[in-house]
Amino acid sequence: MNYRAPVEDILATMRHVAGLDRLIADGLTPELDGDMTQAVLDEAAKFASDVIAPLNRIGDKHGSTLKDGVVTTPPGWKEAYTAWAQAGWNALPAPEEHGGQGLPALLQSACTEMWNSAAFAFALGPLLTVGAIEALHAHGSEHLKETYLAKLVSGEWMGTMNLTEPQAGSDLNALRSKAEPVGDGTYRITGQKIFITYGEHDMTENIVHLVLARLPDAPAGTRGISLFLVPKYLVNADGSLGEHNDLRCSGIEHKLGIHASPTCSMAFGDKGGAIGWLIGEENRGLACMFTMMNNARLNVALQGVAIAERAYQQALAFAQERKQGTALDAPKGAPMSPIIVHPDIRRMLMEMRAKTQAARAIAYQVAEALDRSRREPDEAKRKAAAERTAILTPIAKAYATDIGVEVASTGIQVHGGMGFIEETGAAQHLRDARIATIYEGTNGIQAIDLVLRKLPLSGGQAVAGLIAEMRDVVGEVEAANTPGFGRTGARLRAAVDALERATQWMLATIGSDQGAVLAGATPYLKLFALAQGGTGLARKALATRADDKPTGDLATARFFAEILATEAPALELAVTEGAGAVADAAAVFAA
């Protein structure tokens, strides 16, 4: 079945949860008003459904293939990419001085979600280009910017990120690739990289690799890593393409999902060294990477939302179509009903919907905070927004990708036996979703980042501010006296209380028992997400309800609060009293 972008919920989430209306009212998005937002979303929705979505299954079946060093993407892939770039979508968030449209991250996020719902493996390539543009824009020399940025922004060329090596995955300390200065301002790059997404392909004329490597005599560890730009084809002074650089794709992986996205092993310097240019300062490569890390993590969060939305739509359509059994209140001898009448099927669909929209709420809130951190005229406000972005980013990344897997798996379940058949398409969503909890920092690493680096920001004031906002929402729900909310107020209050206590425990324990803090990091992140997502859905329901009529937003907020957010007290226990159980693992694994 085809994908239809949920423009209504996307716009409602942007406006009422992420605060687009306030951004506009504050004058922070002069290039954008409500009407233009709607128009962009409608156009993106159309392109996603009409052009990209039909490629999803084709891409899965054909995959990308490697032969004699050449990677061929699936049929229609290149044409769709070219049309997409020519329509200007690649340039949406890019800086205006390099041909971009400079539109807010919030709008870009909505579009990113749509591309990824339409075809996850397709949309992944351009996400890497976004990262390359950001790194280059923030840290590249004028020469590099002039040579590469316009082509990357237009989408004529694509960018990649070359971090991982066989011995250096989550731990970049172990990185071994080398860069030797030639003396003319260039470097000779040698080394082996693995898991390089779109490391080689036939979609663009040139590919701009960003490569982490060590200079001779660089300090050990991550303080000795530098970032280099290494193009597939060298670029002549007139901008035309010159020689093929000394790099090649030495293999592509056979993966569980995202078959169309070529995951490449890259060999740099077989013939003496690929020519590269330093980005930013020597030995400061990791800092350059961190510039774009938060944004990349937001994009992966959006992939989680996207695949969940696609799986939800497919399961819903199946449940409305497939007939088995009869409704409880059907007269005897009635014909079979669509399975959506069965309470357990409804429960599954509501769970899929509630998780998806909660993840969307959190991810879009990150995007808004990112915009505010860049656009607020007041420095203190920019800093506050930056800290808000910093805290919510790992939560969005881990929660949205976790629920991406869960929702895709439940989607298979709704389909029954048909879900297990590849032709149905439900299984592909699970296979595709499964990467997003791993790459761009595993979800375990997101949780560690949250508790060790983010909670202490501004002495805990940043997280306190977020919790205070949640309390405001709870207060509004309780004051609203809207029957459709059911027990939403009480359940969310319990969740926020649990989060606050767990946060205090984390902040009090971080200095004395880091092992205990790390043992509880993952349940803590989930607890945070339940409170943040649950209040996000409630915020939307408060804004969209009318009179006393039940609405989809009310029902979704209620389901999340009453059925999902009720796990909060258990997660609090796992945080504050669970470290002993994790530590006892020693008794198990020593045996």
Added chain:
Amino acid sequence: MNYRAPVEDILATMRHVAGLDRLIADGLTPELDGDMTQAVLDEAAKFASDVIAPLNRIGDKHGSTLKDGVVTTPPGWKEAYTAWAQAGWNALPAPEEHGGQGLPALLQSACTEMWNSAAFAFALGPLLTVGAIEALHAHGSEHLKETYLAKLVSGEWMGTMNLTEPQAGSDLNALRSKAEPVGDGTYRITGQKIFITYGEHDMTENIVHLVLARLPDAPAGTRGISLFLVPKYLVNADGSLGEHNDLRCSGIEHKLGIHASPTCSMAFGDKGGAIGWLIGEENRGLACMFTMMNNARLNVALQGVAIAERAYQQALAFAQERKQGTALDAPKGAPMSPIIVHPDIRRMLMEMRAKTQAARAIAYQVAEALDRSRREPDEAKRKAAAERTAILTPIAKAYATDIGVEVASTGIQVHGGMGFIEETGAAQHLRDARIATIYEGTNGIQAIDLVLRKLPLSGGQAVAGLIAEMRDVVGEVEAANTPGFGRTGARLRAAVDALERATQWMLATIGSDQGAVLAGATPYLKLFALAQGGTGLARKALATRADDKPTGDLATARFFAEILATEAPALELAVTEGAGAVADAAAVFAA
């Protein structure tokens, strides 16, 4: 990496959780003592590791293929099956009068777990044969038994179950296949069946299909369904094979997992009708199916345990091998540590282990109850054991297969990027596990069966008995005063309290609001599993602990109680106060 059967935990679970020691002491297993049990387990473990396990990846890569009506299983498949059957493993549980060994279901269950850990898609075929043997033994005529049983028991022939049709999946009312009496005691069978596991293959000379079909003028609905035996090759009076029957495999499915298990579309009667023989009485086919349904569901539960165990072993081995980062207490500049030192990795592995062993505990308890329901001399005790089997079977099936998916998914996560690469083998476990929540009655249907048909047994006394047993275990844990239990007693008490209240609510509501009961069925089943599994692990830890030393069993029971069973109160709320949120789905899906 290879599979090594966890014989120690299997035996401890059989003895201390499922009560093998009591079975033996009560004289109910005269053919089996403790030493012989250990000997059988050791032999099975050896066969599983040495012969079957190496086929797992081969089977996944090659799959079974269909060409010109012939299904070819992967290389080595037939030879391994033949060796397995010749070693007597197929005959283990079968009746002695037909060449079986008549060993208890509990022992058979342990072996079934091992075969499925070794290669899920391989072990699935013989499970269908077990069902065919049971149906034939219980309901077949003497002629059918004489002709088919010995060959099915020896494994020379395999059996299948032909239930599903395109329009009749979970709802067998809609079944359309026909059976016309010929007048000579045989029937002409016509119809299309789908999703027939091992419906056609090259592993045995003959295949004995059990087929549900309707007689002319049979009543509508499930009361008009009869069961027929329809062999692939007709059998001559001397037992030799005769003509090919009028049936064929018209297609095999391209599936997410269990690639080596051929999932066939079967066409019966293209040339006028396949010759079949009635099993049991006319129009009582469903009752015949139900004879074996509980046992089949137990076997699928064991598949869930099996795949979880395999995924756990693989993730554990990886975590002990793969080096990234350093331990918290490592000196500065220390070399990288195996990732198992990291608390979040330990948390994941402990969760995998605790879920797997809890599921094993529940499944083995079902097997023991099944044995008691067959072997107790006292009728009242047989009935009590049968009711216990009836209640625990859907819980075992749904919980074990749900955690099978979860554990396999977490196994991928532990592997990081390597987990997404098919060559690693971790992804196959998730793909294979994903079917078990669906077939043999979806897990939603298990939950409905539990609350509508099983809870009311003996006016609620059967379930009350199980809860009372859990309370005894909680009391023992609290009295034990063993530091390694941590807060296990308090957490399990809270879980059992929640289960008891939810059960009372279910029994009180079932007559007045079936919609509310069905809306809470799935969370209720999970709540039951947490209490049953948690007390099962505690039982084992109580039995195996020695002095004050920490043990693996104590740590596992503690982790389950403190980190997983703490969800119980939330599940209680979903049962007793969640129906409104599910009912509100109407506001969403009507829109």
